[in-house]
Amino acid sequence: MCTALSIKSDEGKYFFGRNMDLAYTFNQAVMIIPKSFQFKDKVTGNMITNNRAIIGMGTVIDNHPTIADGMNENGLACAGLNFAGYAYWEKEPVEGKTNIGPYDFIQWVLSNHDTIEEVKKDIENIELVDISLNEKTPCPTLHWMISDKTGKSIVVEKTKNKFAFYDNTVGVMTNNPTFDWHLTNLNEYLYLTPNYPNDTKWSDQELTPLGIGAGSLGIPGDFAPASRFVRIAYIRAHMTSVKxxxxxxxxxxxxxxxxxxxxxxxxxxxxxxxxxLYSSCMDQQEGIYYYKSYDNNRISAVDMKKEKLEGKELKIFLYPTTQDINYQN
Structure with a gap:
């Protein structure tokens, strides 16, 4: 379970991030993967060189950095969300393709591209293969939302039927089922409005709203992916000005x-x-990764432009797990 989101400020800057909904921690922390950092490709055995500096939330497994969500130094951002029951990976590498594990898809996107158009062009050349990081870490079941700093966004999904990307016209994403289904499902809620409804009359009975918010009566309030998709798409579509x-x-x-x-x-x-588990928000123009955790809802921030963006070593930042309260007396 997860939710991803992209919004635009009045200044024309884009922000991208997500909720990571999970029943356990994965030793997560904000990390910077510098240009020139190298690690071993679990599928081919070759060494991978990072071509662009990346900041994001992730973990390191057997000296292999894996990213849950992040952005590169030029503002391209990506997040992986759970897609259990739908995600499908090839059992063996496919000849003529660049074969990678699904846990390396975000790194591939952010290391090699700056825009959505570049990703669209290259995605037909890769294949996702079911080779795990180690015996204790099976391949994740994911699909991805990718956004660049111009606001263009796509969703990438590989199912048993196809490897597809969809233009993301609503700027949000959740989990199952497929993204095109979620877009169709929004038509069931086109009556929702933040405006106060007008009085009406049924037969001889005068009807009037019972309170503020009646225009959104019927919006689903549960935690299921389809319901969260409707809620976040609705609130994004009616977002007020952010200066x-x-x-x-x-x-x-x-x-x-x-x-x-x-x-x-x-x-x-x-x-x-x-x-x-945590919520993130990335300033794609300034290169700042903001986040808060379930146990500490004070916003923390890491500015990648204040760090060395080229080198051979990862930089990992302390993940806050204790609530920080501003006592005023």
Whole structure:
């Protein structure tokens, strides 16, 4: 379970990020992968060289960095969201293709491209292969939302039937089923409005709204992917003006809170509590990664432009797990 989002400020700058909904931690932390950093490709055995500096939330498994969401130094951003039951990976490498594990797809996107058009052009040349990082870490079941700093966005999905990308005309994404289904499903909710409804009359009975918010009566309030997709698409479509970076970041996190998972709301079939482990917001123009965690909802920020963007070593930042309260007396 996850939700991804892209918004635009009044200054024309774009912000991209996501809720990571998960029942467990994965030793996550914000990391910077510099240009020239190298690691071993688990599919081919060759060494991969990072071509662009990347900042994002991820983890390191057997000296192999994997990214859950991030952006590169030129503002291209990507997030992987759960796509269980739909995602399909090839069992063996495909001749004539660039074969990678699905856990390396974000790195491939961000290391080699700056725009959506570049990704669209190259995506037909790659293949995703079911080769795990190690015996304890199976391949993730994912699909991806990618956005550049001009606001163009796509969703990439590989199912058993096809490897496809879709232009993302609503600027949001959740989980199952496929993205085209979610777009069609929005037609069921075209009556929703933030405006106050007019009084009406049924037969001889006068009808009037019972309170503020009646225009959105019927919007789904549960945690299912289809419902979260409707809610985040609705709130994005009716987003009010955000004049500057701080307003944009603040509004972004409020919007993600609208589809946030809270402890006790969802129990997985394994008996675990699903929750929003962290929320992220990336300033694609300035290269700043903002985030907050379930256990510390103060916004933290890492500015990649303040760090060395070329080198051989990862830089990993401390992940806050204790609540930070501003005591005023």
């Amino acid at each position: 500057n970076d701080i307003q944009a970041v603040t509004q972004f996190f409020h919007m993600l809170d609208y589809v946030k998972m809270v402890k006790g709301g969802v129990i997985t079939k394994d008996g675990l509590e699903d929750l929003t």
